[in-house]
Amino acid sequence: MTSLFNPNDVRLITPELVLTISAFLILGLSVLPDLGRKTWAPVLAGLACVSTLASLLSFVWMFGLEALRTPDMTIGFNGMFILDAFSIFFKVVFLLAAMLTILVSARYLEVERAHTGEYYALILFAVVGMMFLASAGDFITIFVSLETMALSFYILVGFLKTNRKSNEAALKYFLLGSFSTGIFLYGISLVYGTTQTTVLGLIGISRAKMALQSPAAPIFVLGVILVTVGLAFKIAAVPFHMWAPDAYEGAPTPVTAFLSTGSKAAAFVVLARIFSMGFLPLGQRWATLLAILAVASMTLGNVAAILQENIKRMLAYSSIAHAGYVLMGMIAVGLGDTVETREYGLKAVLLYLLVYTFVNIGAFALVIILRREQVAGDRVADFAGLSRRAPWAAFAMLVFMLSLAGIPATAGFIGKWFLFGAVVKAHYAWLAVVAVINSAISLYYYARVVVNMYMKAPEGAARLAPSWGQRVAIGACIAFTLVFGLYPQPIIAFAERSILALAPWAS
Amino acid sequence: MPVPPVHALVFSLLLFAVGVLGVLTRRNAIIILMSIELMMNAANINFIAFGLRSHDLTGQVFAVFTIAVAAGEVAVGLAVVLALFRNRDTVYVDEVHIMKG
Secondary structure, three states: OOOOHHHHHHHHHHHHHHHHHHHHHHHHHHOOOOOHHHHHHHHHHHHHHHHHHHHHHHHHHOOOOOHHHOOOOOOHHHOOOOHHHHHHHHHHHHHHHHHHHHHHHHHHHOOOOOOOOHHHHHHHHHHHHHHHHHEOOEHHHHHHHHHHHHHHHHHHHHOOOOHHHHHHHHHHHHHHHHHHHHHHHHHHHHHHHHHOOOOOHHHHHHHHHHHHHHOOOHHHHHHHHHHHHHHEEEEEEOOOOOOHHHHHHOOHHHHHHHHHHHHHHHHHHHHHHHHHOOOOOOOOOOHHHHHHHHHHHHHHHHHHHHHOOOHHHHHHHHHHHHHHHHHHHHHHHHHHHOOHHHHHHHHHHHHHHHHHHHHHHHHHHHEEEEEEOOEEEOOOOHHOOOOHOOHHHHHHHHHHHHHHOOOOOOHHHHHHHHHHHHHHOOOOOOHHHHHHEEEEEEEEHHHHHHHHHHHHHOOOOOOOOHHHHHHHHHHHHHHHHHHHHHHHHHHHHHHHHHHOOHHHHHH | OOOOOHHHHHHHHHHHHHHHHHHHHHHHHHHHHHHHHHHHHHHHHHHHHHHHOOOOOHHHHHHHHHHHHHHHHHHHHHHHHHHHHHHHOOOOOOOOOOOOO
């Protein structure tokens, strides 16, 4: 009999505690009369992220990545919290995404007249939710942290209270988001009923098989399907994507950037964790389900993106298509006949989400700097002649568009290479063919932005005035995309060491 | 005599179906919010009934967490609807359509 609470476990959640306390601090300070809030709030939020990252890396230094790969000594709270290499990888991704978002936010919010401390507190709360999500080993932790993240995002999407588009986006995102939560929760309750546990590790080892052979098998399968549908809403996979274009278009652009990277990666963490720890014995079945979602997402996402005039909406459909690509890695996890294939699929998912975070936040950062007084700057046409008005900005956007399309010598190519390889290894080559055709389609709308920038005359002569934070963020994203596009070994090794240790019963 | 789990399951399935139908057919954002609450409460009934059957407290603990989270969700949801109502004078979701495509 283990005790209910072991005080030693608290050290495992130090990074999250640091972040939570900082978020409350920012929230508390922001109700005080304005003491130069515009400068300290982002600085404090950035410092909080940096110190959280430091305390996270101190774990790696203390235990070593190898020990974290097989996480016996780092499971806390009776299996509810798992601090393994897999979770650390994603926590690093979330923190980097949050830092980039904070860097690009300040100037944008000043233009929108919505620069307050609460914004940064909410960003940090969302990151806390994501970080707990990455470590969750139990459906209770998963549910509560998923909601922590989602509730913060509902508010962030509607943060521009007087902007009608922002109101509308928040309403749609909230209604469909909580609808999906209801479905997800009902799925969990059915899985709990048939397996009698909410601990993922316990479900996977024997109870999933037992539940499948019992008379209650249809209820268990229904539970798995409902859980899949709930998560498909969160990653915006077709046909559960309806909220994404509206939410992305109406939300403040930095929030859109964070939503499309951080929240998507967080949903994929849960997907990977639940399916490869809890439901692995059902691999064949859920892989078929995910394959349908993947094909639909890639095809519809890319075709609909062609028709868009608004660049935020275009990137929203592109992000739906990218969710389809990432699902391919999960399909390899479910279908692979050897542990190597399964781990290859997982590695591809990790790698792609890391790369996508930098590339997509970079692309949205360019949309953010086009937003000026009286100029919304979110149409594709607003990019016309950017190469003459701001050559460096045009070059940055060129790099990000090429990387999203998956052109070699950019990081996006490396990510796609592994994903396509994963499904080929899992003998699902037809899916790779579909994905390649889709990448060719996607080239059309990414190239349209480039053509607008380089081959059309500028509409106005207004100069861009990015803040230093925005310059740093865009510079970091370009550096990441190009450096790791040409020399990808470090990030491949990082992903390789961070994959979940799939148990031997996996094969 | 305790209620058999099958009865509880059938009841919760019906409740869940009413919730889903409400979300899909109603136009008033507040009523959609109430339907979502029905869906979550259907799950709560499952948690408690299944927990009782297998003499496991996890189900009840989960239900308590769900209730707390649902309360938070209502708070955020009403705030979102209120912000919309101030700007647009409507809570009907089919009247909210600036963005299309």
